[in-house]
Amino acid sequence: MHFRTSLLDVDCAMKHVGLVVTDTQLAEAVVRNYVLEFKVNDKNECTHALAQVGHAAFRFEPNGAFDQVYVKNQKRRLERPLSFGDVIEWDDADVTNKLISRIRRVPPLFETRIYDGRSQVLVSGVVSPSDKFLFWSQYFPRIEIDSASSNDVLPNVSVSAWLNIAVDADRKLCIEFDSFENVECETSIVAAAPWNRNGSKYTTLTIPINDDGLESQIEEPEMSSYDGGWKQVLILCSLSIVALRGAPQLRGNLHRWEINFL
Secondary structure, three states: OOOOOOHHHOOOOOOEEEEEOOOOOOOOOOOOOEEEEEEEOOOOOEEEEEEEEOHHHHOOOOOOOOOHHHHHHHHHHHHOOOOOOOEEEEOHHHEEOOEEOOOEEEOOOOEEEEEOOEEEEEEEEEEOOOOOOEEEEOOOOOEEOOHHHHOOEOOOOOEEEEEEEEEOOOOOEEEEEEEEEEEOOOOHHHHHOOOOOOOOOOOOOOOOOOOOOOHHHOOOOOHHHOOOOEEEEEEEEEOOEOOEOOOOOEOOEEEEEEEEEO
16 A cells, blocks of 8 residues: 655645544444644644545545446545545545535545554654654644653654544544554654754764774785786774664674775
8 A cells, every 4th residue: 555655745736634533434423524634834844634525425426427437436435434544635625614525535644543443544654852752643743642652762763653643522633642652664764853953864873983893894805816907995883783672682793805896
């Protein structure tokens, strides 16, 4: 399944995009069809507003169409209920009496699940180096994590986490941290964090080879092995990376390759 990664993926003509946060397929007396709308403020940070989809969004009007197959397919498509995790778009003109009356279904933004009765989304983010209880992600920039979980992950390491999203009977939105899932291979989210935006996307580490004995580990090539061509020695030193407690650790190791250019 393809997931969009940014609000910038939304067509500029589409003014609103939101995540369906209630499941209309559940057996309830009244279906609210709440949508979590994502907005970008003047600080280029994502904020949220709660919107509601009206019943008019699920009604099909033929408008003179005579093709019965077309009418049947369009009617079935529009009447299909929304589910938690669906993503929709709408324009200002699609809102009537504070209810969204027309929607466009678009590719999802997140992996979702219903776990132990809780509606959850999986997001990629990073823990702040100055506040170990702050988890930042593009769509949910300020999520507080619990004390136990804060000790399981290092700051400035890209990780994925499950968030609980719910709307109570008083129409109050609740977004809270549930658990960390795993370490992410993609590290662009680290550079996008507000405390890293003005810094370099690449980390440079100076290794004092004169003081740690590395020079003594590098073998000079034997003269008899020189064949007259250009020769370059490439040395790769991997560093220890620890992200989650209990995860496999990579330790320092020295490798040597010889590349001949004839």
